[in-house]
Amino acid sequence: xxxxxxxxxxxxxxxxxxxxxxxxxxxxxxxxxxxxxxxxxxxxxxxxxxxxxxxxxxxxxxxxxxxxxxxxx
Numbered sequence: 001x002x003x004x005x006x007x008x009x010x011x012x013x014x015x016x017x018x019x020x021x022x023x024x025x026x027x028x029x030x031x032x033x034x035x036x037x038x039x040x041x042x043x044x045x046x047x048x049x050x051x052x053x054x055x056x057x058x059x060x061x062x063x064x065x066x067x068x069x070x071x072x073x
Contacts, residue, residue: 011063012063012065012068013063013068014061014062014063015062015063015064015067015068016058016059016062016063016064016067020059020064021058021059021060021062022059023059024055024056024058024059025055025056025059025060026059027052027055028051028052028053028054028055028056028057028058028059029052029056030052031048031049031051031052031055032048032049032052032053032056033052034048034052035047035048035049035052036049
């Protein structure tokens, strides 16, 4: 159960086009898959996994908190 005092960054009105959503999901899953390969630098793999998962969630939900804040149009 979500804590009502902590807002979720993934909730809100969908503000991405279908193309933006598709590109986010494809790139996110690709980056996450590449991060799953064994590499000498574990921190870089972890960072790539987090970025990939974030992009995939952004595409799946259709909501971008950065875009809704007005930083990008």
